[in-house]
Amino acid sequence: MADETTPRWSTDQVLALAPDVASQRAGRGLATPTRWRETGTDPPGLWGRCAGSGPTPYQVVVELTGPAVHCTCPSRKTPCKHALALLLLWSGGQVAAGKPPGWAAEWLDQQAVRGDRAAARAAAAADRAGEQTGQTDDAAASKSRQRRMARVEAGLDELDRWLADQIRQGIAGATRAGYEHWDTMAARLVDAQAQALASAVRRLAAVAADPDRLLTELALLRLLVDGYRRIYQLPADLAATVRSRVGFPVPTAEVLAQPGVRDRWAVVGVQEQYEEWLTVRRVWLHGAGTGRSALSLSFAPAGQPLAADLLLGTVVDADLCFYPGALPLRAIVATQHSPAEPFREPPGTVDVATALDRYAAAVAAEPWLTRWPMLLAGVVPVADPAGRWHVRDHTGAGLPIDPVISAPWPLVAACGGAPVSLAAEWSPAGLRPLTAWAEGRLVRL
Amino acid sequence: MNRWPDLLATALVGTDRRLSPSTVEDPPGALLDLAAVWSVYRRAGVPPVRGLPTPAPAPADERPVVAEPAVTTLASLLDPDTDQIGLDQTTRAALLTEWLKVATARNLRAAPESLPALLEIGRRHPPLRPLVLAAGGARASWLAQQNPDWTYLTGGPSRPDASTWADGSPAQRVAYLAALRHVDPAAGRELLDQDWSTLDVEERVGLVGALATGLGSADEQFLERVLDDRRREVRLAAAELLATLPGSGYQTRMARRASASLRHGPDGTVVVRPPADVDPAMLRDGISRKPPSRIGERAWWLAQVLARTPLTVWTEGGSEFGTTPDGLLGRQVTDGWAAVVHQGLAEAASTQRDAGWAEALLTTLEPDLATRPGPVPRWVEALFWVLEPAQATRRALAVLREPSPGPRARLLEVLLAGCPPPWPAEVADAVLAGLETHAAHPRLPYQWSSVCRLAALRLPVDRAAAATALAERIRVKHPGQGRVAEIDRLARVLQLRHEMIEEIA
Numbered sequence: 001m002a003d004e005t006t007p008r009w010s011t012d013q014v015l016a017l018a019p020d021v022a023s024q025r026a027g028r029g030l031a032t033p034t035r036w037r038e039t040g041t042d043p044p045g046l047w048g049r050c051a052g053s054g055p056t057p058y059q060v061v062v063e064l065t066g067p068a069v070h071c072t073c074p075s076r077k078t079p080c081k082h083a084l085a086l087l088l089l090w091s092g093g094q095v096a097a098g099k100p101p102g103w104a105a106e107w108l109d110q111q112a113v114r115g116d117r118a119a120a121r122a123a124a125a126a127d128r129a130g131e132q133t134g135q136t137d138d139a140a141a142s143k144s145r146q147r148r149m150a151r152v153e154a155g156l157d158e159l160d161r162w163l164a165d166q167i168r169q170g171i172a173g174a175t176r177a178g179y180e181h182w183d184t185m186a187a188r189l190v191d192a193q194a195q196a197l198a199s200a201v202r203r204l205a206a207v208a209a210d211p212d213r214l215l216t217e218l219a220l221l222r223l224l225v226d227g228y229r230r231i232y233q234l235p236a237d238l239a240a241t242v243r244s245r246v247g248f249p250v251p252t253a254e255v256l257a258q259p260g261v262r263d264r265w266a267v268v269g270v271q272e273q274y275e276e277w278l279t280v281r282r283v284w285l286h287g288a289g290t291g292r293s294a295l296s297l298s299f300a301p302a303g304q305p306l307a308a309d310l311l312l313g314t315v316v317d318a319d320l321c322f323y324p325g326a327l328p329l330r331a332i333v334a335t336q337h338s339p340a341e342p343f344r345e346p347p348g349t350v351d352v353a354t355a356l357d358r359y360a361a362a363v364a365a366e367p368w369l370t371r372w373p374m375l376l377a378g379v380v381p382v383a384d385p386a387g388r389w390h391v392r393d394h395t396g397a398g399l400p401i402d403p404v405i406s407a408p409w410p411l412v413a414a415c416g417g418a419p420v421s422l423a424a425e426w427s428p429a430g431l432r433p434l435t436a437w438a439e440g441r442l443v444r445l
Numbered sequence: 446m447n448r449w450p451d452l453l454a455t456a457l458v459g460t461d462r463r464l465s466p467s468t469v470e471d472p473p474g475a476l477l478d479l480a481a482v483w484s485v486y487r488r489a490g491v492p493p494v495r496g497l498p499t500p501a502p503a504p505a506d507e508r509p510v511v512a513e514p515a516v517t518t519l520a521s522l523l524d525p526d527t528d529q530i531g532l533d534q535t536t537r538a539a540l541l542t543e544w545l546k547v548a549t550a551r552n553l554r555a556a557p558e559s560l561p562a563l564l565e566i567g568r569r570h571p572p573l574r575p576l577v578l579a580a581g582g583a584r585a586s587w588l589a590q591q592n593p594d595w596t597y598l599t600g601g602p603s604r605p606d607a608s609t610w611a612d613g614s615p616a617q618r619v620a621y622l623a624a625l626r627h628v629d630p631a632a633g634r635e636l637l638d639q640d641w642s643t644l645d646v647e648e649r650v651g652l653v654g655a656l657a658t659g660l661g662s663a664d665e666q667f668l669e670r671v672l673d674d675r676r677r678e679v680r681l682a683a684a685e686l687l688a689t690l691p692g693s694g695y696q697t698r699m700a701r702r703a704s705a706s707l708r709h710g711p712d713g714t715v716v717v718r719p720p721a722d723v724d725p726a727m728l729r730d731g732i733s734r735k736p737p738s739r740i741g742e743r744a745w746w747l748a749q750v751l752a753r754t755p756l757t758v759w760t761e762g763g764s765e766f767g768t769t770p771d772g773l774l775g776r777q778v779t780d781g782w783a784a785v786v787h788q789g790l791a792e793a794a795s796t797q798r799d800a801g802w803a804e805a806l807l808t809t810l811e812p813d814l815a816t817r818p819g820p821v822p823r824w825v826e827a828l829f830w831v832l833e834p835a836q837a838t839r840r841a842l843a844v845l846r847e848p849s850p851g852p853r854a855r856l857l858e859v860l861l862a863g864c865p866p867p868w869p870a871e872v873a874d875a876v877l878a879g880l881e882t883h884a885a886h887p888r889l890p891y892q893w894s895s896v897c898r899l900a901a902l903r904l905p906v907d908r909a910a911a912a913t914a915l916a917e918r919i920r921v922k923h924p925g926q927g928r929v930a931e932i933d934r935l936a937r938v939l940q941l942r943h944e945m946i947e948e949i950a
Contacts, residue, residue, distance in 0.1 A: 021521055029940060034917075055925045167473035170459025215456045216487075219480035226478075352493045360489035367485045382500045383591075390497055397493035409561035413588050416557060417502035428488050441510065443558045 014087040017067070019077050027084025033094055039086065040098030046090050047104035050082045060086050061104045063111045070107050148193050152228075152246060155192020159185065159201070160225050163218055171214055179205050189247075196247035197224070213428075220368055240324035241366055250323055252332065260319030260334045263287035265294065268346045268375060268423040269434035270312045270444070277301070283310045284373045284423060284434065285320070285331070288347035293373045294320050294331040309333070312435060313442040314340035315347075327366040345437055349377035349421050352397035359426055371427045374399075378419035381412045391422060391431060402430030411436055414443045449483045452476060503587040508554045515948040516556040519544060523562040536938060538570070539902045543942065545576040548949050554582045564588065564595045574598065610636065615648055622655040630659035634667055646676050653682040660686060665693050672729050684731030688753045689797065696755050698730060703754035706747055707786070709765035710779065717782040719747035744785045751789025756802050770805035788824055795827035803828040804836050814853070821855055829859045837863030838872055845879035855890045858899065866903035873908050876900050877915055884919045884928055897931040901938035909943035912936040 018024040030050060033039075037057065039048035044064040049057040058073040060082045067087075069079040079087075089095050100108060162185050166174055174181065182205040189198035200221060207213040227234065227242040234242065244250060269284035278299050285294040296310060310316070310333070317337040322328035350358075355374045363369050379391040381401070389408055390398040401408055411433050414420070420438040424431045436443045455463060460472040469475040510516075522541045525534075532540070548555060555563060560581050567577035578585060578598055589595035609621040626633040637652055644652065653671060656664060664686070671683035672695075687695035702720065710716035720727070723734045723746055731753070736745030759766050759773045766772035778786050787810060794802035807828055814825065829837070841860035844853050864872055880896070883889060904912065916936040920929045 021517065025941065025944070026937075029913075029937070051920070163477060164471075164473040167456055167476055168459055168461045170457055170462065172457040172459075211457055212453060215453055215480055216484040219477045219484050222474070222477040223481040356491060356493060359491075363485055363489040367481070380500055382497050384494075384497055390494055392494075392497045392499075396495060396497065398495070398497045400494060407592070409588070409592070410558040412591065413557040413560040413584065416584055416587065417500045428491075438557070439510075441513075441556070443556075445558070 008093070009087070009091050011088060011091055014084060014091050017079055017087070018084055019079075023077055023079075023081050023084060026081035027088060030081055030085035031088035031092070033089065036086070036089065038101060039089065039095045040100065040104075041090055041095045042098060042100055045100050045104065045108045046086060046095065047100055048086045048089070048095070050085065052082070058082050059103055061100075061107045062086060063108060068111055148248075151192045152194045152248075155189050155194050155197070156225050156228055156246070158188055158192075159197065159221070163222050163225070166218055171211055171218070175208050175211055175214060177208065181205075182208070194247040196245055197221075198247070200224075200245075216428075223367060235326075237324065238326040238366075241326045241368075244323070244325060245368055255321050255323050255332050256334055258321045258324065260321050261287070261290060261292065261331075262317070262319045262337075263289045263292070264315050264317050264347075265320060265333075266315040266343055266346055267310045267312050267340075269373065269425070270310070271425075271434060284425075285310070286346060286348050286373070286375055286423075287320075288315065291348050293329065293375075294322070295329050295373070296331060296333060311340060312444060313342055315343045316340040325366065327362050327369065344440065346375055346421055346423060346435075349375045351377060351393045351395055352379070352391075352399055353395065355426070356399075371425050374422075374424050374426045374431070376422045376424065379422050380415050380417065380419045381408055383407075391424075391433070394419065399426070400430045402427065402432050404429065405432065408433055408445070410443070410445050414438045414445075448479065449487065452480050452483060456480070504583040506554055506582040506584055508552050508582060510556050511548055511553045511949050515544075515548070515945070516559060518945050518948055519555060519559050520562070523559065523566060532938075536898075536902065538573075540938075540942060540945065541566070542573065542576060543902075544945060544949070545573070545580045547946050549576070549579040551950060553949065554584070555580045557584050560585050560588050564592075564598065568594055568597060571597075615651060618648070619651045619655050622652055623658045626655065626658040630661060631663060633659070634664055638667055646679060649674070649676075649679045650682045653679065653686065657686060660690060662690060662692065665690060665695075669694065672731075677731070677733065680729065681731045684753065685796075688755070691755075695730060698726070699750065699754045700758040702727070702750050703758055706750060707773070710776075713776050715766075715773065715776045715778045715786070717747070717779055717786065719743040719782070719785075720750060744782075747782070748785050748789040748792070751786065752792035752796070754793060756790070756793050756797055756799050770802045774805050774809045791824050791828055795824070795831055798831045800831055800833040800836065803831045804833070807832075807840075826856070826859060829856060829863060832863050834863060834865050838869070842872060842875050845875040848882070850883055850886055850889055850891070857891045858895050861896060861899050861903075864903070867905040868903050870905070873904050876904065877908065877911060880932065881915055881919065884923060884932070893928050894931045897935045901935045902942075904935075904939055906939065906943040906946055909936070909939045912939045 015024050015027070018027060035051050037049045037051075041047075046062040046064060048060050050060060051057045052073060058071055060072075061070045062068070062079075062083055067079075069083040071080045071082050073080055073082055075081070086095075182201055186198040186201040189195075189201060200217075204214065204217055207217055224242065224245055227238070228246050231239050231242055240250075265285045265287055267283060268286050269282075271282045273280050273282070278301060281298045283296040283298070285296060286292070287294070316333075316339075318333050319335040319337075320331040321334045323330045323332075355376060359372050359374070362372055376391065376393065376399075379393045381389055382392050382398070383389050388403070389401040389405075391401065391411075392398040411422075414436050415438055418438070420436045422433055422437075423435040424433045426432075433445045436445060455476060460476060463472075511519075519541075522537060522544060525537070545555075563577050563581055564585065567574045574597065581588075581598075586599050589598040606621075609617050613621060622633055622637065625636070634656065637656070641649070649671075653668075656668070668683045668687050668690075672680050672687075674680050674683075684695065687693050688699070690696065706718055706720060708716045708718065720743065723732055727746075727750075728734065732746060732749045734742075734746075736742050740748075756770075760768050760770065766776075774790075777783075787806065790802065791806050793799075794806060807825075810825065814821065829840075832840070837860050841857065841864055844851075844857050844860060847854065861876070868876070876896075877900075880893075880900070883893070912932075913936045916929075916932045919932050923929060
């Protein structure tokens, strides 16, 4: 199973796999040939034995295409420091070619079989979040699609009745209801294979205490149900948005079939969050030429590292394929034409009024939009007389900071009272600063 | 016209309960449809906020910021949730201190976005505050003024809140008094005097102890009156303070008793005449009558007198024993009183923190210590804590260079703790060599892990490579032992410190 086209990785690529800084250090510390015996590589396999603090050395095997890692040490981190060290040795050219010994060959063979199963599992995990690999059998696919659409319609009918019930009985009661009040309806939507809607209903629990917000969210749900009922009368873009928000995933292949938008895309914000047993990385991009914003999402099961392909503060000449919708925002990086370069100031920063205008246009195109990226020019954080924090631009226009951040001290400190360029996420609750460019440095907030 | 409030009001109550009959076919659906339009309108129509003040700019700080990798390291040191090779709280605090010192020494400042976390650490750990200010610079002071939690940085010692005295718990009142004594000692003493009769025994003891801050001769009169208290614990608390007050009547009285007990004898000996009895004056001065078990009465009284006498009595002009501690210690003590005399003087040396006497006493006790079985008595160990760094270093080296860990090695932890960081080259080499020779020893008289932990923080960082090599050798020779893990940890922490310091530049 030799694969001569596996090029050797750079040190940075290896270190990017590490789950945290401590593992990087530990890995570097172990990457000395004296600690290792029986190392060898036969691409895509890589193996070695490392002397640890226990009596027997640890056996480490790596499969480079995944990468997949196997180590007999008790550490729960993936990849562990021994795997990182072996990869660093290999990257530095200190591992000779060879034939895998028994213990390594066995695991590598299992990996070939597991590879398919793992792909299926990852696809299932991504499916929950709205991605799906294409199906191969057309007839079976179309039948299952029809079944699914029937289920979804039934689920939406139920949701419609439930929404009407909430309004008939009055939402004053709902604001005090427990979690089951929402979860029951959400569970029914999961059964109806409308996962995205189920998540939306569960999120109502979080805003239930605020009647203003609750009414808004209920109304927008009703709008979505209405939209789905009349989907064939909607323009194609809006129809795609409705389908996606109800929970029909768009296969990655279909996204990549769209024409790519080529531009110098600047990575202006990166956020990692835990949502429903997944780690989600949101990467906000801004096109220097087109002035468009884009959002790249990547997922990993909680605890596993995410590929670090888009680095904050760099600009990359690439083709982005956008997911179809009324307001194209989510995108996949299809082709990268050149290596990423760092930039000093983000392109396309605007003042507060312009940013709000753009948000208004976005919401007009897609009413269910909540989070929208903003790139603000020359803003400074300041507290109003009541002690609530805002950012304010040179015209004196301000945006409130999301109250969930009680005081944006890192931003205040980084600005030092002087205006900076700021990348942030805007939502009805307020602004969440992501990245600032202050005094010639990039500050991740 | 804004329809939203109406819609919300109807929705809260519920369309079923609206009194007026609805003309619409599907009231809830119609309400939701309208609400959707108005929701989107409200979201899209958010206007910018006006009338915000302009913030005052921060003063400039000419120093450059530390290098980017150092910014990341500092962030992980400040965030207790980040895993760092299993660093515990103490180690993390020590590394943070070192980081701040090195950055300041190289005339660099911490990155501005690190300042909120730094200021929080300074709020919780007062000893770090000067370092936080130094590394944070003008930006830190500017930031601190905007958050009431951080005003500690820029305010000087301020008068503590007087309501604590009235309403606080006993512990809070002690802290209040100490803080007040810091700012205005006279006011503190007068406050205590005023309320003295209302306090119970425990409070009296605690609050008298707080007078140690800002102690001066103006306090003598009050403390002498406290010596008349009925309870011995209270008298002891006052006696402890008076004993440290130069020129006080207490010191004169004790000196007189002590001089009467130890006299210059013929043939260069010391004649001991311990007190025959404890008179009321001695009781008042905090001397207890009843000895603990296995000590005779007169020995007990002699030891107490010696322990409370200022050591200058034995060496100042007019003393019969000369001008150095050896003047007294060099002589033979009659009638087997030597042990008592030494213990009394040792307690005086440790309370008065007299490094010269501690050194002299330890030299005198050396032969005895070497042969005595069992652990080192506490009153001897206390002497090691007051040694000057040079003396502690010398003794530590002597212990480390012994071919195999002998009885004196029990004191290795104490001695090494007395050598302040960074350890000089010869101590570093001796510690590493000593750890290597002792690794094989099945039973050590000291705690291997304590010495390793101390060494991890105090060895100079240029020994990182040597420590790693040492850990490797020990692992190879003694695989699977607990000591291997400790020496491994030493090497890793030292390597971490080395990288941390390299990064800052």
